[in-house]
Amino acid sequence: MKPRVAFFDFAGCEGCQLQIANMEDEILKLIEIVDIVSFREISDVHSDDYDIAFVEGSISRPMDEERLKDIREHADILVALGSCACLGGINKMRNRFNEDELIESVYGDKELVSNPFFNIHRAKSVDEVVKVDYYIPGCPIDRDEFERFVISISSGKKPELPNYPVCVECKKRENPCLFDEGKLCLGPITLAGCNAICPSRGSPCIGCRGILEKPATECIKEIFQRYNIDYNELKDKWNMFNFGDKIWRKE
Amino acid sequence: MDGEICRLEKDDFLAFVDNLINGFETIGVKEKRGRFVFSHLESAAELRLDHDVTILPPKKNFLPPYEKMIKFNVGEQKGELLGDNTKRVIIGVHPYDIVALKQMDMVYMEGRPDELYKQRRENTIIIGSDILRVNDFSFASSLGTHVVEDGFDLMLTDLGKKVIIEIGSERGREILMDYARNIKEASDQDIKDVENHRKALPDRYKVKLDIEKDQIPFLLMDVFEHPLWEEESKKCLQCGSCTLVCPTCYCYDIRDEISLTLEDGERIRTWDSCLLPDFTKIASGEIFRKDKSERYRHRFYRKGLYIPMRYNFIACVGCGRCIMACIPKIADPAKVFNTLSRRKHESKGKLVYKMIEGVEADSRILPEPAVIRRIEPLTENEKLFEIELLSRDSFHFEPGQFVEVSVFGVGEAPISISSPPSGDNRFELVIRKVGNLTNRMHSMKEGEKLGIRGPLGKGFRVEDLEGKDLLFVAGGIGIVPLRSLIKHVLSKDNRPRFGKIYILYGARTPKDMLFMDEMEKWKEVDDVEIRLSVDTCPEGMKWNHSVGVVTTLFNEIEIQNPKETVSLVVGPPVMYKFVIKCLEDAGIKDTNIFVSLERRMKCGLGRCGHCQINGIYVCREGPVFRYSDIKNLPEVFQ
Numbered sequence: 001m002k003p004r005v006a007f008f009d010f011a012g013c014e015g016c017q018l019q020i021a022n023m024e025d026e027i028l029k030l031i032e033i034v035d036i037v038s039f040r041e042i043s044d045v046h047s048d049d050y051d052i053a054f055v056e057g058s059i060s061r062p063m064d065e066e067r068l069k070d071i072r073e074h075a076d077i078l079v080a081l082g083s084c085a086c087l088g089g090i091n092k093m094r095n096r097f098n099e100d101e102l103i104e105s106v107y108g109d110k111e112l113v114s115n116p117f118f119n120i121h122r123a124k125s126v127d128e129v130v131k132v133d134y135y136i137p138g139c140p141i142d143r144d145e146f147e148r149f150v151i152s153i154s155s156g157k158k159p160e161l162p163n164y165p166v167c168v169e170c171k172k173r174e175n176p177c178l179f180d181e182g183k184l185c186l187g188p189i190t191l192a193g194c195n196a197i198c199p200s201r202g203s204p205c206i207g208c209r210g211i212l213e214k215p216a217t218e219c220i221k222e223i224f225q226r227y228n229i230d231y232n233e234l235k236d237k238w239n240m241f242n243f244g245d246k247i248w249r250k251e
Numbered sequence: 252m253d254g255e256i257c258r259l260e261k262d263d264f265l266a267f268v269d270n271l272i273n274g275f276e277t278i279g280v281k282e283k284r285g286r287f288v289f290s291h292l293e294s295a296a297e298l299r300l301d302h303d304v305t306i307l308p309p310k311k312n313f314l315p316p317y318e319k320m321i322k323f324n325v326g327e328q329k330g331e332l333l334g335d336n337t338k339r340v341i342i343g344v345h346p347y348d349i350v351a352l353k354q355m356d357m358v359y360m361e362g363r364p365d366e367l368y369k370q371r372r373e374n375t376i377i378i379g380s381d382i383l384r385v386n387d388f389s390f391a392s393s394l395g396t397h398v399v400e401d402g403f404d405l406m407l408t409d410l411g412k413k414v415i416i417e418i419g420s421e422r423g424r425e426i427l428m429d430y431a432r433n434i435k436e437a438s439d440q441d442i443k444d445v446e447n448h449r450k451a452l453p454d455r456y457k458v459k460l461d462i463e464k465d466q467i468p469f470l471l472m473d474v475f476e477h478p479l480w481e482e483e484s485k486k487c488l489q490c491g492s493c494t495l496v497c498p499t500c501y502c503y504d505i506r507d508e509i510s511l512t513l514e515d516g517e518r519i520r521t522w523d524s525c526l527l528p529d530f531t532k533i534a535s536g537e538i539f540r541k542d543k544s545e546r547y548r549h550r551f552y553r554k555g556l557y558i559p560m561r562y563n564f565i566a567c568v569g570c571g572r573c574i575m576a577c578i579p580k581i582a583d584p585a586k587v588f589n590t591l592s593r594r595k596h597e598s599k600g601k602l603v604y605k606m607i608e609g610v611e612a613d614s615r616i617l618p619e620p621a622v623i624r625r626i627e628p629l630t631e632n633e634k635l636f637e638i639e640l641l642s643r644d645s646f647h648f649e650p651g652q653f654v655e656v657s658v659f660g661v662g663e664a665p666i667s668i669s670s671p672p673s674g675d676n677r678f679e680l681v682i683r684k685v686g687n688l689t690n691r692m693h694s695m696k697e698g699e700k701l702g703i704r705g706p707l708g709k710g711f712r713v714e715d716l717e718g719k720d721l722l723f724v725a726g727g728i729g730i731v732p733l734r735s736l737i738k739h740v741l742s743k744d745n746r747p748r749f750g751k752i753y754i755l756y757g758a759r760t761p762k763d764m765l766f767m768d769e770m771e772k773w774k775e776v777d778d779v780e781i782r783l784s785v786d787t788c789p790e791g792m793k794w795n796h797s798v799g800v801v802t803t804l805f806n807e808i809e810i811q812n813p814k815e816t817v818s819l820v821v822g823p824p825v826m827y828k829f830v831i832k833c834l835e836d837a838g839i840k841d842t843n844i845f846v847s848l849e850r851r852m853k854c855g856l857g858r859c860g861h862c863q864i865n866g867i868y869v870c871r872e873g874p875v876f877r878y879s880d881i882k883n884l885p886e887v888f889q
Contacts, residue, residue, distance in 0.1 A: 026511055029510075029511035029512055030511060032511075032512065033511065033512075033513055147511060148508075150511070151509055151510075151511060151513065154513060155325075155509060155513055155660060155661075156661075156687075156690070156691060156694070157661060157687045158687060163527070163528060163529045164489070164490070164491060164524075164527045164528075164529070165488070165489070165490045165491075167488075167490035167491065167492050167495075168490065168491050168492075168495065168524065168527070171307070171491070171492050171495035171496055171576065172316035172317065172495065172521070172522060173316075174283070174288050174306045174307045174311075175284075175306075176283060176284040176285060176286040176306060177575075177576065177578075179578055180285075180286075180575075181284075181285075187490075188488040188490045188578055189488065202284065213488075213489065215488055216485055216486060218485070218486070219485070219486035219488075219579045222486070222579065223578055223579055226580070227578075249528070
């Protein structure tokens, strides 16, 4: 029996689903091993009978919470897809403002209070609302990692995230360290699995897969001094995807 | 300089390199964003011989960061060993990297070689290069690795207008003669120039070791409990970079990757690092060397004590790569050894360390085909599998040895053999459902195929037990490997060779007890005393024996002749300390206690590094150990 899978999106850019829609050749193989029963980006078919729910986006409204809880009830396995779902991601950057301020700065002084679509609360990751069985982080997700995930589930293996930072993959690809170029790279503290895609192209890691472990502050200060990096830059970069400080590694 | 020495003018040298590029897959040192890497050469113009150090060592060409070992088909459970027989030339290898390669050769080629490493190594020509630019962080001269006398096919010294070439092997001579033109004999002046260059090198090193390299192992034995480990590891980001860029680190992980069709795939190996928290994690989730200060310390002990004791070389060549790669700057071996030597007195404890004799396992990478002949459910979580090897008529092993069970598409797991040696090609495994492979095993049926590597490791040496009284102590699933030995000694032919036999066996609850029916039969054998206990007996369950941890059973027996009693103990890690205390109290000598330990035996060959207890490989010097051999190892009973 092929597992029946469904995709759902909440607050996000749908870029993670797009990664899957863009799998092209592989998608034909993919549908040989799973039944896609709901995937708005590629098909208008929808069924509420599914085994695995992939949930993209962060949760930002009471009505979204209700919908998510409903999905959780239907699904045997619920997978948070992408940084918004796994961490709250970029949407969480707004959590430092209050909701009225936000509505006003985006929509001006229009009267939106009565409109339920604009009834927002602070942005949450999926696991702040329902139990998540598996995470596929990344902004956007890595197609290969998604593929590995589906293969694991379909072949009865437990999907596992790496428990080490991006540096491991970056070193294996023999990239010159961006710290040596005076750039602040979050690779040493960010969960691996992306095959160091950004540093391999000379761009510092911005932590989209989430923080693996909080680095000891004393060593961070020392490091920043040595490499001549502004400490405030860390806070900014950190907050982009990791506002709320979710840490993967619980030791 | 002992070998034959030639000279090429610069233009002729560049033509030589271009000719090599036409004849071989040619790897050379190239620039990459301000650093250097060994990479495919398109033309001689790309080659740099003025590099300080490359980001990764040339090790990557022999033990690639990601290597496909086996191509397999899931349905048929058929695998085929992959390999790489490309003829390669690597140009620009510095002396310290040549020393490191010689060390890698000892690990991967001595005894029973790693097939894949050996193939790459034998197909690769090494063209070394003298160090022209000294890396600011290198301390190669302190270790004597700034120059090297052998281990290369050719050795270049780029002196600007001319390149002096020392021939290091017959193979080297052949490619020089075949691919270079206008080869001249080096003049006395040429040789002098090279010698002067090398002589001047040590003074150019900024970093130096304050102690003789031969003293490093002794220093480390003294400073095991030094506060420095904690001080420095506090800053460790646990990124593994220090080990990943190291030319002498050789640990790897193995996993199966399957394609989206779920029909075929590859078994791959990829570099791993003992600094990463999950490095030692076993299927049940247990982690050894749990604290990051222990992992930080372990790396230095491998470099300076464990590998030197095993292979007789310091496993650091002073290249400086780890120092450059470490962002908090705590990975520097020279700094750490120098600091430890200066602050030696602060150490709160020593490490008494000696090597233990191990076995040289058959190091074939491809598992042998086997089939499940019989499956017997034992408990909720354990099943017994009778396996038949299809590739041979007989399978010889010692009780206590293990095999790597392979299911293509899922992976491999080390499993103790549970049946006594029989002489034929069948044996039994008792498998508890804990991880991916064992879960899969539990869903398999009689007649299904799988793979076996082994037997691996050191088992119980039955001849050492002859004439003795035997006291078996098993906790939980520890009865599984012991059953192999128990059944062996209780067999009609063997029974007279041993004295009295005691078997103490404890499990969590009555339903976790294994082989209860067999125990009834064992009891019937002459002079055998069996005592059983459970930690707890849930209400409603029938239990006619003791309740309590296994050590309570010691009160129920009287060990008649402790001096002549050998005890064989297998159980969960937490059990050993308490059982050993009981044994010592009973007057049993520590040389007469044998234990079997569980770690993450991934390769089973003493290479992948995961099962190490301090410097001891459980897969090679164990899993059965004489207690007196290991009792001083701090990482044994964590």
